[in-house]
Amino acid sequence: MIELLFVSCLSAEPASCRDRSLIFTDMSVMTCMIHGQQEIAKWLARYPKETVREWICRPIEQRQAEA
DSSP states (O other), X not given: OEEXXXXXXXXXXXXXXXXXXEEESSOOHHHXXXXXXXXXXXXHXXXXXEEEEEEEEEEOOHHXXXX
């Protein structure tokens, strides 16, 4: 499992930043690095008042994802 971990903030309130993540079961870390911006763009389309400051891709174990 791969986690796309990113920091998002409300555009109007920079102090409102939060860690967020998207979990993928069908891609590698390299694929996540290549397509991560596209996935974040899709997320931002659903949440237009948010901005993303930084992001990374990393492998996770299923039990970490369920916690």
